[in-house]
Amino acid sequence: MAQLDQSENTGVPSEVDSYHSLFPLEPVPPPNRLQKTSNFSYITSCYKAVNSKDDLPYCLRRIHALVFSYDFHAGAETMFSRHFNDPAADSYFTKRKWGQHEPPPPRQHAGLLPESLIWAYIVQLSSALRTIHTAGLACRVMDPSKILITGKTRLRVNCVGVFDVLTFDNSQTNHVTLMPQYQQADLISLGKVVLALACNSLAGIQRENLQKAMELVSINYSSDLKNLILYLLTEQSRLRSVNDIMPMIGARFYTQLDASQMRNDVIEEDLAKEVQNGRLFRLLAKLGTINERPEFQKDHTWSETGDRYLLKLFRDHLFHQVTDAGTPWIDLSHIVSCLNKLDAGVPEKISLVSRDEKSVLVVTYSDLKRCFDSTFQELQQAAAGPL
Structure with missing residues (x-):
């Protein structure tokens, strides 16, 4: 795991509460160049840290004097960095110079x-x-910079709940009165994200570019996608629900469900392999x-006598075999097969x-397993000490 040189990064604390080994996930600007983010209007910083209670990595988001802890996903990138980090993609929406013709809309x-x-x-x-x-809550951070992508298409929404803390008003008696308004804003934000994806540019969601953006969507995508974007971006007199867009998604939902099930099958197969690998590792x-223990209970010959000698010869049978020419014979399938039989x-x-x-000793794997279990149990009893 990457370690931070504290002598060169004096502004990063070595510990925060129960978290240690902090490492910045974003470039740390100099103190004289700190800027407020466009999302939260506060100076923020993001770190990876290890929790001393469970030894698992977490993502820490520091906002002024507050620190928010989230699950850490190694290798994740934001939707902004994957899809909206190319300035050339905005060329269709940039203003043309005097005398230039309107550029044709891009195709898929x-x-x-x-x-x-x-x-x-x-x-x-x-x-x-x-x-x-x-759950009666609102997201309020539906933004490409706060949507994480892991793997090929798996999405996770980051920084959920931050606005609830930053805008908490203790003098307000009913904190849920504004929740419907926030939920409607979530739907509009979702529409902007979808429109930006369809245009492959964040410039497409600017008010002066909306007409050109919708024309681009009409030319290149289905009417269902266009209608979904219009529904999300158009304010209506009645309160809308995210369930309203389900008919527009239609049978495409089953495509995503099938893809999810196939991914689960792959993950379960890989997990089954790792379970077997873990079992063999515990045996080794x-x-x-x-094997080769120098001393046990002041007996220097302990590992060379009795049942331990059989296990030593079995170790040689696993790893130290040679061919007729005297060269090492290495066969992983032989090692795995013998360990499974043991x-x-x-x-x-x-x-x-x-x-x-x-000397040649002929034994069964059941005999070796008995020797193996009894010997390791003897070591465990000695390690535990007298009760």
Whole structure:
């Protein structure tokens, strides 16, 4: 894990409450160049830190004198950095100089995002808003700079709840009276994010560019996407709900559901492999505590006698075999197969040859497992000490 040189970064504390090993996730500006962010109107900074209670990494967002803790996702990037970090993408919306003609609207093959990707984002963001709104709360940070992307298309909304803390008014008796207004603002913000994705430019959501942006959407995307954007951006007399856009999503929801299920299958398969890897690692770790132990209870020959000698020969059978020409014979499938048989204690017989090749011991894997379990238990009892 990356470590910070405290001598060169005196402005970063070594510890904050129960968090330590702070590392900036954003460039730390000099003290004379601190600027307020456009989202929160406060000077903010972001760090990765380790919690001393569970030894897990977290993301710390510092806003003035407040510190907010969030889950840390390694390798995540913001929607802004992935899709809106190219100034050339704004060329269609920039004002043309005198005498220049209106540039033609770009096509999907000329840099615009695939519609399937935009709908994948819509399903996830609307699902997040639905969860928040159902709880009687509001997101208030639906912005490309606060939407994290992990992997290819997985979205997470960051900094949720920050505005609730920064704008808390203790003198107000009913704090939920403004919540419907905030929820309507969430829908408008979602519409702006979708429009920016369709235009592949944040310039498209500026008021003076809305007409050109909607023309671009009409040319390159389906009417469902256009209608969804118009519905989200158009203020209406009645209160709108995020559930209202479900008919516009339609059967595309099942596409995202299938993709999610397929991803779960892949993750479960990988997890099953790691479970097996962990089981084999524990076997090797236990075997390593037994083999070649210099001394045990003042007995210097402990690892070379009795059951321990059998385990030493088994270790040589695993890792130190050679070919007829005397060269090392390395076969990972042999190592994995033998460890699995040891763990299961199968009755299959195995020939263990001493290093001087003067003796051959024929034992079963069940015998080796008995020796292995009893020897490691003996070490554990000695480590625990007398009760």
